[in-house]
Amino acid sequence: MNRWLFYTAVALQVIFLMGMGVSYYAMDRFGETIILETQPLDPRDPFYGDYVTVRYSIEDIPVEMWEDKKEPARGDTVFITVEEQDSGFYELVKASSHSERAKAGQVELKARFEWHNEQTDTYQVNIGLDRYFIEEGTGNTIEQAGDATAEIVVAPWGQKKIISLE
């Protein structure tokens, strides 16, 4: 047995777990806070425990806002840019398959393309914040609240998290 390889392997695992924690707390310091409109849906996932499923208004992209000619395929990474409005909410300004430097007042979010909704002619994407974990047994109260506002922080390294859901 190679002792140094063993200790390195153990150390890397510890660093990985710590890194998950550290980058989460670092987001508060370095990230930018944005507010999005949501429509909470159904709770509960067997793999994780209790949470509410959240869908954001910016996840429905009208096709005319799509900047590339080619339609993305399921599972493709897409970049959506949001901008703060007078109401305080951040709303969609454009979406494309490549990343661009965001202008002042704008924030770029990474998302995954899901499907093309022909009826409303929108692209459905997922920004990866569709699960908000909550204390056991409180799922119903949040769901019943209907439309909600999500406060989200976006880190410069692309990571994002929900701070609150009201």
Add this chain to the structure above:
Amino acid sequence: MKRGQLEKESEKWVKDGTITSSQRDQILKRYSHTSGHPILLTFAALFIGLGFLTFIASNWSALSDIVKLAIIIFFLLAFYLTGGYLYRNRSKPVGLSLIIIALCVFGAGIFLTGQMYNYTSFSAFPFFIWAAAAFVLLLVFWESLLFLAAIILITAGQIYSGSVYQDFYIPLGILFLGLGWVLFVKGNRLLTVLFAVSYVIQSLVFVFAYGWSYYWLILLFLILYIVSHLPYGQIHLKSFGSVAVMSIFIVDIFQVFLLGHGSETVEYSNLFFLGWSLLFLYAVIQSAIESTKFNWIDLVLFIPVFRIGEGDLLSLLLLFGYSLGWLIAGYRKEHSEWVAKGTIAFLLTTLIAYFQLAWAFMDRSIFFFTGGCLLFVLSFFLERKRRQVRREGEPS
């Protein structure tokens, strides 16, 4: 030998003059008194550990996230370091089992931390990290149990990726190739079979995640078959062949039921035909230069029949060809294993043919009754023939 036993025995040896009493002391010194009561100590440690665990479990939701993370990391380190120490100095099995527990703690840690901090993944990345940890540990210890852990994690991760993200996760595939290297260097039959089964499962995920037609499986299984018969391969890799043949046999059975009128409409890629021709040609040449001249019979199953029409009947022919091939080869060479293989395949094929041809127009009870009789008669003749071969094979 226990010390008490040795003390008694060695007294006699001194009396007999086999050893001197100073030599006896020296020998006894090597067998020093074992410390205390190992069983009691183990239970003590186990109880304290369990008490600690249940305490944490019942207060888990009340703890703050940082404390939770600290607890996970503490357990991770405790299990790894104790395991490593015991593995080196005391008992390999105990040390190894602690290390496996630590690996489980790491996996649980990834998902628990992910949940605490609202992480959402876009792929099977967490499984990849977990499997990679198992792989590195395998490189440290070279233990079968860790190989098993790595292969389970890779397969589970790939199934997860396929079912949740409709995607074949390539990093896991690369890790799988790494495992293949470990298997090549130092493997055994059991691990080889598990590896091959994992390969088959991942082939399914691969083909269906990318929306490819099922017939690509023929190509993937043919590759597995060829690898098992490579001239300079390790002997334990031979088990690949059995898994490949079994898998393609099942594919052919599916063809019998699913092909048919739709055969001609199966979309068809020239690339598939090109790849298949090359591989098949190579496989034929390979089987021709092998010392066993009958392995080409396996290759019958890998012939694609979905394009020509009447795919169901042709698939049946392949299955019959394979079964009869081994039966005849077995009788001619008086090789009872081959006869057994051919018999089982032949009975299965007959059953399938019977289902396929007679199910639609026969009364159900007559259908099962006749089928049962048919199989009974068939197995009677085959078994008699097999015993005959066995008897002739034995030296009289």
